[in-house]
Amino acid sequence: MSKTVLVLVETVDDYLPLLERAGYRLIRAPSPQLRADAIARHAGEIDAVLTRGPLGLTAGEIATLVNLRIICVIGAGYEQVDLAAAAARGITVTNGAGANAAAVADHALALLLALLRDIPRADASTRRGEWQRVISPSVSGKRLGILGLGAVGLAIAKRASLGFDMPVSYHSRTPRNDAPYTWYDSPLHLADAVDILVVATPGGAGTQHLVDAQVLDALGAEGYLVNIARASVVDTQALAAALAQGRIAGAALDVFDDEPGVSDALKALGNTVLTPHVAGQSPEAARDTVSLVLRNLQAFFAGEPVLTPVHE
Template sequence: MSGTAPVPARRLLQLGALPPDLQRRAASRYALEPLWTEAEPAQFLAARRGAFDGAIMMSRHGCPAAVIECLAAAPRPGVVACFGVGYDGIDLAAARRHGVQVSTTPDVLTECVADTALGLMLACARQLVAANRHVQGGAWLQGPFPLATRVSGKRVGIVGLGRIGQAIARRAGGFDMAVRYHGRSARAGLPYEFEGDLAALARWADFLVLACPGGPQTRHLVSASVLDALGPEGYLINIARGSVVDEDALVAAIQAGRIAGAGLDVYANEPHVPAGLLGSDRVVTLPHLAASTRETRHAMEQLVLDNLAAFFATGKVLTPLA
């Protein structure tokens, strides 16, 4: 009996643990090699140069130059398919140098991340977490909950007006909030005022919302001086990357009452949260869950697989980095 020989499965380096459903679906299509379980990953990569067609990862795993070089040694430079929009841990210079394509999962998580930013604004200013404890712990029987701060009609300064930043701005408009933004440069065609000085934006804003990329260029962008500019009636909201904020300065500002509060979904050394940010009713801490809804998770997983399929079929990913 004759027939066509089966095509060997493409081999992918897996850079860390994946969500269970993505793990199952990727393993059904590709031969996965778990790099993160290797005792000596550098030696492993050196010995297997050119043996892989691509890599699959989450934003938090990181992708160093050694992985890129391993993929680049294949007959066709491979692909790095990343679950998430954060790419600060990927050595993009090495990828460009070696012709390795990188894909992320933009757009499909924009709305849920923007929802979370607004949720953190409400939770901080209206003291919703503390109010819940007030009822759950029986304190309401002893007296009313203290007055909180209004959200509608306030001023929002957004740092990074990309897809997510614009979605936050649209939602803020629904609360009759004034919006200004800061970034590397002004963006044409948008109805929001650009502010080139971050400290000036912080002084103007009631809520300073971080929606910018991580990486060396934005590390500790929000410094002690920016927090001082935000002031004792201002709130910091971070759904970007923990590295954007000087966490020591933030702890000091919270403890001294130099800002009103903070709503945080991301931290510099996840899952470790600085002790000074815990136990305060003026800080709302979430476990990096902004995109963690069933709908968004499924869409992100599908886009990772679609990017891989497109690359192997056409040589181009669907959502390359701009």
């Protein structure tokens, strides 16, 4: 008997046939209304849910899905999945740790280069027929700090260190013995020691506003912030104020508090580069993400350990 997967995500459609060819029945519900309708109509049929961190799955939805056995989250973050409700029902939760790390790291470096070298404004002025040869900072040799050294953080560190001769430091809850980078015991001390701070840590209550006004002040007037993780990790109001007042030099952001909405304060600033939460999106990343979901589903329904479990 085939298993039924409720698909709430909207970014991996081209690779969902991988699941269908493996025998899974898919119910696609990539909008709030379709989601509500699908859960109301098919509550007793759904064995698995495919979601992503910001879309999550609520306690109420988990209670309604009476035959739900596994929740697969694409991407590393799972901040809106009610893990307590899942655990209370014995429902397994997996994530996509590492599946899109290369794409996210590539985008982080692209944002970093665009920000420091002022690429968007240079492009726009050249298209207007202007010839504004503004002197921009070099990237090579800058001191890079990474907040969170998981799969994405490690991929960023490798690119920065080997490609741009950047000394790399990081903050995580505990030092990593397998990483040849300098550990700092707090975001504040890390920010004080670097020129560029990249946010690469998961979202959720445990990382809420780790980057606050104090951290931004420690980063300083010649410092830059890049966030390819979750907007919740950075205090957006404090960031907008620091940018407007010149307390930091610039910020490049791929994530925002109220997506798809973007703060008008951030959009109005000339020292920001903004992209619409696309860091983890590439054909390769989508393929690898769905492949990992498939392997987790196959392992789970075969009674074997899943590859990337998430625990409360």
